[in-house]
Amino acid sequence: IDCISHFTFFYYPKLYTPGQRNMYFNRTSFLLCIMQSCYNSLILFFIPYAALHDTVRQDGREIADYQSFAILLQTCLIIVVNAQIFLDTWYWTGINHFFLWGSMAAYFALTFTMNSNGLFFIFPTMFHVFVSGTGRNSLNQPNTWLIIFLTCLLCILPIVALRFIFIQTSPTINDKARKYKMRRDEIPAISLRPPATRRVSKRSSYAFSHSQGYGDLVTSQKFLDKKTPRRPLLFVKSLCKLAHMIIFGFFVTFTQL
Amino acid sequence: MKEEGNYANRPSNTAFTQQRLPAWQPMLSAGVVIPGFLLIGLAFIGIGVGLLITSRSIQVLELDYTGTETSSPCYQCTMSNQSNCVCKLSFSIGTLFKGPVFFYYGLTNYFQNQRKYGVSKDFNQLIGDVSYFKSPSSDCQPYQRVNGKPIVPCGAIANSMFNDTFKLYQIINGKEELVPFDGKGIAWWTDYNIKYRNPDYTPLKNAFNDTEKPVFWTKPAYELDTSDASNNGFINQDFLVWMRRAALPNFRKLYRRITEGNYKDGLPAGNYSLEISYNYPVISFEGTKKVTFSNVSWMGGQNEFLGIAYLVIGSMCVVMSVVMLIVYAKFRFPEED
Numbered sequence: 001i002d003c004i005s006h007f008t009f010f011y012y013p014k015l016y017t018p019g020q021r022n023m024y025f026n027r028t029s030f031l032l033c034i035m036q037s038c039y040n041s042l043i044l045f046f047i048p049y050a051a052l053h054d055t056v057r058q059d060g061r062e063i064a065d066y067q068s069f070a071i072l073l074q075t076c077l078i079i080v081v082n083a084q085i086f087l088d089t090w091y092w093t094g095i096n097h098f099f100l101w102g103s104m105a106a107y108f109a110l111t112f113t114m115n116s117n118g119l120f121f122i123f124p125t126m127f128h129v130f131v132s133g134t135g136r137n138s139l140n141q142p143n144t145w146l147i148i149f150l151t152c153l154l155c156i157l158p159i160v161a162l163r164f165i166f167i168q169t170s171p172t173i174n175d176k177a178r179k180y181k182m183r184r185d186e187i188p189a190i191s192l193r194p195p196a197t198r199r200v201s202k203r204s205s206y207a208f209s210h211s212q213g214y215g216d217l218v219t220s221q222k223f224l225d226k227k228t229p230r231r232p233l234l235f236v237k238s239l240c241k242l243a244h245m246i247i248f249g250f251f252v253t254f255t256q257l
Numbered sequence: 258m259k260e261e262g263n264y265a266n267r268p269s270n271t272a273f274t275q276q277r278l279p280a281w282q283p284m285l286s287a288g289v290v291i292p293g294f295l296l297i298g299l300a301f302i303g304i305g306v307g308l309l310i311t312s313r314s315i316q317v318l319e320l321d322y323t324g325t326e327t328s329s330p331c332y333q334c335t336m337s338n339q340s341n342c343v344c345k346l347s348f349s350i351g352t353l354f355k356g357p358v359f360f361y362y363g364l365t366n367y368f369q370n371q372r373k374y375g376v377s378k379d380f381n382q383l384i385g386d387v388s389y390f391k392s393p394s395s396d397c398q399p400y401q402r403v404n405g406k407p408i409v410p411c412g413a414i415a416n417s418m419f420n421d422t423f424k425l426y427q428i429i430n431g432k433e434e435l436v437p438f439d440g441k442g443i444a445w446w447t448d449y450n451i452k453y454r455n456p457d458y459t460p461l462k463n464a465f466n467d468t469e470k471p472v473f474w475t476k477p478a479y480e481l482d483t484s485d486a487s488n489n490g491f492i493n494q495d496f497l498v499w500m501r502r503a504a505l506p507n508f509r510k511l512y513r514r515i516t517e518g519n520y521k522d523g524l525p526a527g528n529y530s531l532e533i534s535y536n537y538p539v540i541s542f543e544g545t546k547k548v549t550f551s552n553v554s555w556m557g558g559q560n561e562f563l564g565i566a567y568l569v570i571g572s573m574c575v576v577m578s579v580v581m582l583i584v585y586a587k588f589r590f591p592e593e594d
Contacts, residue, residue, distance in 0.1 A: 047566070053505050055560035060359040060553050061443065061511050062501065066370055069504035093278040117451050133447025143557045146304070150566060153297065161577050164290045168581075168588045178284060 018172055040080060040155045047151045048072050057141055068138035071111065075139070076148050078107045080155045087159060090178070111135045287585045294578035301571030308556060309564030316354055317559045318550040319363075322346055322533055325540065334535035346531040346548075355552050356523035357516045360438070362419065363509035366544040369414075369502035378412035378500070383491050385454040390468050400471060409468040410478060410491065416471040418499045420536045423512065423548065428528040436520055436529075438513035440488070444497035453497060455490040509549055524550070 018024060052064040052072075082104050089096055115135035138144055167175050272278050324331030324344070334342035368374070376396050381389040390409050393401050397411035408416075426433035442449075456464040461479040470477035481493040488494055498510050515524065531548065539546050551558050 049505065050562045051560060051566070053507065054509075055558040056359070056361070056509070056511070056551070056553060057557050058553060058555060060357075060514065060551075061445065062498070062503065062508070063557060064504050064508060065501045066375065066504045067501075090282060092281040092283070095278070096280075117447070121451075133445060133451065137445055137447065141557065142555060143563070146308070146556070146563060146567075150301075150563070150570065153301075154570060157294070157297070157574065157577075160285065160290060161294070161581060164285050164287075164581055165584050167285060168287075168584050178282075 015173060018174060023172065036159070039158075043154050044073060044076050044080065044151060047154065048076070048147050051143075051147045051150075055143070058143070063138075063141065063143065067134040068144075071134055071138050072144055072147060075107075075111075076151045078104065079148065079152045083152060083156045084159070087156070087163070111139075287581075291578050291581050291585065294574050294581065298571045298574030298576075298578060301567045301574060303571075305564050305567030305569075305571055307564075308567060309561065311554050311556055312559050312561050312564050315554055315559040316550075316552055318348070318350070318354070319547055320346055320348060320531070320549075321545055321547040322531075322535075323539060323545040323547075324535070325545075331533065331535055335540055340536075342535045344533050344535055346533065347528065348531070349528045350524055350526050352526055353522070354524035354550060356521055357514055357552065358520070358524055359511060359551050359553060360423070360425070360513045360515060361509040361549040361551065362421065362423075362512050363507070363547045363549055364419075364539065364544055365507040365547075366542060367503075367508070367539070368506050369508070370504050370506070374413050375502055378414050379410070380452075382410050383453050383500075385456040385491070387456045387458075387464055390456075390464065403469050403472055406467060406469045408471055409465055410471065414500055414502060415496075416473045418471075418474065418496060419510070420473075420475070421546070422534045422536075424532040425515075426530045426532065427524075428530060433530060436515060436524070437517045439516050440494055440513050443494050443511045443513070445501065448497045448501060449492055449494070453491045453500075455492055461486075461490050509547075512548075523552070 048069065052069065055063060057063045082100060085100060089100075112135045115133060117133070171179070268274055322329070322331045322344070324333075324335040326332065330346055331342075331344035333339070334344050377398075377400065379389055379394040379397055382393060391407055393407050393409070393411035395401065397408070397413075400408055400413055400416045401411050402408060425436040425438070427436055428434075455461060458464040465477060465479055478490055478493075478496075481490065481496060482488040495512075498512075503510070533548075537546065556563070
């Protein structure tokens with residue numbers, strides 16, 4: 001959702017051109033999205049692997065056991081995906097805030113609930129898989145949080161840097177419009193005329209019926225042009241999210257077992 | 258055109274439905290990104306330096322005792338058809354090894370994270386449910402039954418429990434003095450108190466009637482530690498440590514702590530002798546066995562990777578912030594509509 005309101009689009013129709021020209025949804029952007037997902041997946045696995053492969057917990061016990069490792073990777077993944085949404089959302093209403101912070105809070109609440117003792121006693125058959133105690137035991141280590149911090153920033157910072165550089169060097173028309181709006185606070189409000197219920201032409205219907213008409217339009221076949229997708233921006237972002245989650249989500253939830 | 262018809266179908270004109278909610282509109286502006294990168298870079302460099310210093314102050318001593326070379330003291334134990342083989346490893350410590358010292362055994366090329374291996378256990382047995390002693394879960398195949406009797410505890414994880422034992426001696430004036438080990442609390446509290454429980458029988462042996470011990474074990478589960486009832490059966494600390502399977506193929510697990518008697522400040526400098534009863538076979542899959550002495554800090558054991566990674570990423574962030582500053586200065590955002 002853009003910060004530019006529909007009034008602005010009405011009066012500056014050139015802002016529609018990125019959508020019409022498929023600038024946001026084409027093979028190149030999809031390939032870039034896949035490459036970013038692969039990079040994120042490699043970082044999300046190999047940084048915790050290298051950091052945990054030969055160390056122990058603060059109290060000397062083993063740190064790199066299966067469930068702790070899985071919880072670590074899951075937490076990193078959730079934070080990275082939410083941070084990506086944070087970066088892609090340009091227009092933060094109350095609903096956006098609620099869902100973004102709420103999903104992170106829900107993840108931690110659910111992890112600690114599923115790994116709690118009480119739930120294990122009530123449903124030992126179901127919750128033996130989500131081993132009791134893992135959340136508490138692994139997420140109370142400062143080492144774990146340092147690894148999470150490093151991994152998440154290593155996934156997010158390149159995106160921020162690249163976006164900043166591209167906005168500076170080759171801004172798209174939407175970037176320019178956003179910048180303009182940020183500087184000007186608001187585009188001058190032009191009151192919309194009420195929809196015309198009558199023809200405003202001063203010519204009589206007799207004169208109109210003898211004018212050129214629409215013969216050129218029909219014969220030039222311009223009206224056969226395909227309709228462009230209305231919201232390509234959101235679609236490709238959600239596709240990127242899907243690629244992220246598919247490439248890594250299966251692996252991580254499977255390792256919980 | 259009816260006016261009322263139009264107004265009845267018109268959507269409500271609230272801020273929520275017309276997408277006019279008050280909103281925060283962040284922008285990747287230079288004033289935020291460049292100082293942000295600089296701050297993150299400096300913070301990372303600080304954290305990296307702290308981590309490296311902490312990691313360097315941790316002492317680690319690792320001894321491989323697989324015995325593949327003929328010169329190794331444990332070489333004769335690798336011959337086949339050897340049972341109850343004991344070998345002695347001698348080593349010396351130059352400076353005081355600060356306590357509390359943790360003593361680990363390590364295995365390499367050992368895939369506890371393999372899927373079929375990992376599901377091969379019956380948690381119902383391990384929670385003390387005696388009805389599952391008679392009919393173990395089919396996940397435990399092929400370690401479910403032997404000689405027609407059910408195995409308790411069944412499964413490949415329990416069957417492959419590590420069974421080398423160690424005794425550490427310090428050589429003082431030519432005499433061997435035993436270094437006391439502390440084996441309490443080496444497994445997770447939640448494992449010991451919640452996830453694994455013994456069946457409610459006294460004596461414990463009665464619960465295991467008509468069951469067999471795992472094929473690889475020399476003693477049944479109710480004889481794992483006959484001297485201490487709170488360390489016997491399924492809540493034996495070594496058993497719990499083994500059952501918490503490792504994520505990576507080269508791992509180490511806590512065996513004992515050295516915190517008592519003359520050694521509570523650590524291991525003083527001198528000569529030591531480690532007596533190992535070598536039972537666990539690793540040569541067949543080209544694995545190795547080793548013991549590790551280590552002390553710990555707030556960040557755990559010695560691991561230089563995290564410190565170095567933080568330093569590298571921190572410096573890269575500082576470099577990137579400089580690059581972005583140059584880009585911003587050169588490609589000054591054009592002020593056009």
